[in-house]
Amino acid sequence: MRRIVSGAFLLLFCSTAARAQDTRESWTVGVSGAAGLPSYLASVRAGASLGEHAGIDVALARLSGGWSDHLSPAFITQVRWIRGGRTVAGDSRYWIFGALVMRARSSTTIIYPGNVRKYLVEEHTIAMPRVGYGWDHVTRRGTRVGLELSTGSAGEQAGLMLANAFVMWGPPRR
DSSP: OHHHHHHHHHHHHHHHHHHHSOOSOOOEEEEEEEEEESEEEEEEEEEEEOSTTEEEEEEEEEEEESSOSOBOOEEEEEEEEOTTOOOTTSEEEEEEEEEEEEEEEEEEEEEETTTEEEEEEEEEEEEEEEEEEEEEEEOTTSOEEEEEEEEEOOTTSOOEEEEEEEEEEOSOOO
16 A cells, blocks of 8 residues: 555656646747748748747848848738647647748849830839747757748749758756
8 A cells, every 4th residue: 555655646647747847839930941832941030939839030031042032131020829839848839820922023024116115124122921830849958940832822823832951059947
């Protein structure tokens, strides 16, 4: 009987000690790279926890590939909704809700009779809502690594589907 009580006490003690650990990540800063359709991107990224079930990430990205060469850097903001919370080991799965905003310039050549050429240049802001799903792991030393799949589209612009891998560094978890 004494062994059962001791075993139950040890099990109770270990389980409460595991729950007492802080499983949220702190602020993090890092880099990410994404491949997708019709483009790919590289970015500098920062993130922070908004509680046990949410986080926020912001990034300054450069899109390349199938998009116009006349793009300004893109600003990406996303909120992570971690439905089940982060596990004690530091793993989480989350939904992504956010936006990508960038300035774009397009030009059209107009040829008049007599081979006179004029260029019509348009500048506009593209704001693209994004949704997706992600997986990440935060180590005890504060490194956060993960993978995200996201998609979005803005009006007449082509959709943007990305598979994003990232690594970020921050202070150790407590």
